[in-house]
Amino acid sequence: MRRTTQPIEPVRKQRQVPIPPERAFELFTAGMGRWWPLSTHSIAAADATGVRFEGRVGGQIVELTADGTEHLWAVVTTWDPPHRLVLSWHPTIEPEAASTVEVRFLPVEGGTRVELEHRDFEELGEVGPVARENYDPGWEPVLDRLLTRAEAST
Amino acid sequence: MNEPAAAGPQLAALADPTRRRIFELVAAAPSTVRAVTDQVSVSQPAVSQHLKVLRDAGLVVGTPRGASTVYRADRAGLEPIRAWLDSLWDDALDAFVDAAQAQRDHDPQREDQP
Numbered sequence: 001m002r003r004t005t006q007p008i009e010p011v012r013k014q015r016q017v018p019i020p021p022e023r024a025f026e027l028f029t030a031g032m033g034r035w036w037p038l039s040t041h042s043i044a045a046a047d048a049t050g051v052r053f054e055g056r057v058g059g060q061i062v063e064l065t066a067d068g069t070e071h072l073w074a075v076v077t078t079w080d081p082p083h084r085l086v087l088s089w090h091p092t093i094e095p096e097a098a099s100t101v102e103v104r105f106l107p108v109e110g111g112t113r114v115e116l117e118h119r120d121f122e123e124l125g126e127v128g129p130v131a132r133e134n135y136d137p138g139w140e141p142v143l144d145r146l147l148t149r150a151e152a153s154t
Numbered sequence: 155m156n157e158p159a160a161a162g163p164q165l166a167a168l169a170d171p172t173r174r175r176i177f178e179l180v181a182a183a184p185s186t187v188r189a190v191t192d193q194v195s196v197s198q199p200a201v202s203q204h205l206k207v208l209r210d211a212g213l214v215v216g217t218p219r220g221a222s223t224v225y226r227a228d229r230a231g232l233e234p235i236r237a238w239l240d241s242l243w244d245d246a247l248d249a250f251v252d253a254a255q256a257q258r259d260h261d262p263q264r265e266d267q268p
Contacts, residue, residue, distance in 0.1 A: 013243050017250070018258045027250070027254055037246060
C-alpha cells in the first residue's frame with residue numbers, strides 16, 4: 001500500500017467541565033460566541049465580533065464581523081442535545097469537501113466530559129466511490145480551512 | 155490568527171489552487187510531470203515549477219525513473235498542518251472550559267442540582 005493512501009489520524013480531544021451536560025451543550029452551541037477565541041481563531045481575526053450558532057440539523061455556524069460580512073464555518077448535521085453534535089466543517093472554498101467535527105457530552109461525577117473528534121475522510125463518501133478511490137481526501141478540506149485562516153492572518 | 159508558524163511553508167505552498175490540484179493528483183497516484191500536465195490546464199513548465207514549490211515545502215518527493223522523475227505526495231509534509239489543527243482545538247477547548255467554570259462560579263444556585 002502506498003504510504004500516501006494512509007489517512008491522517010483524526011484529532012481527538014477531551015475536557016471535563018463542572019456543569020451538567022445540558023448546560024455544557026448549550027454553552028458549546030448557542031453560547032459559542034461567548035467562549036470561542038475569536039481574536040486568534042477566526043477568519044476576520046480582530047474584526048470578528050461574534051458567532052451565530054443555529055441549533056438544528058441544517059443550521060449554520062457563522063462568524064460575524066464588524067462590517068456585517070458573515071463567514072460560514074460549518075453546518076449542523078446531527079443535533080442531539082444534550083448528548084451529541086456533528087458538524088460538517090466547510091469553510092468557503094469547496095463546500096462539498098467538508099471535514100467532520102463530532103462533539104459528545106458525557107455526564108460524569110461533578111459535571112460533563114466533552115469529547116471532540118475532528119476527522120476528515122468519511123464525509124467525502126458523499127462525493128461517491130469513484131471520487132473516494134481516486135482521491136486522497138483527508139487533508140484537503142482541512143487545508144482549505146487552514147488556508148482561509150492563514151490568509152486572513154497575513 | 156494563531157500563528158500556524160510551523161505549518162507556514164506547507165500552507166503557503168498549497169495556497170495556490172492549481173498547486174493544490176497538482177498535489178491532489180500526485181497524492182492520488184505517483185505521477186510524472188507529463189502525466190500531471192495531461193490532467194491540468196497549465197503548461198508542462200508551469201507544472202514543473204509548481205512541483206518544485208511543493209517539493210521545497212516537503213509535500214512532494216521526486217524519484218528518478220529512467221529519463222523522467224516520478225512525484226508522489228509525502229504525507230510527513232502534512233504533519234505540521236495537522237499539528238496546528240491539533241493546537242487550535244486545544245486553544246478552543248481550553249477557552250470553553252474557562253467559560254464553563256465561570257458560568258458555574260457566577261450561577262451557584264444551579265450548582266447544587268443533582
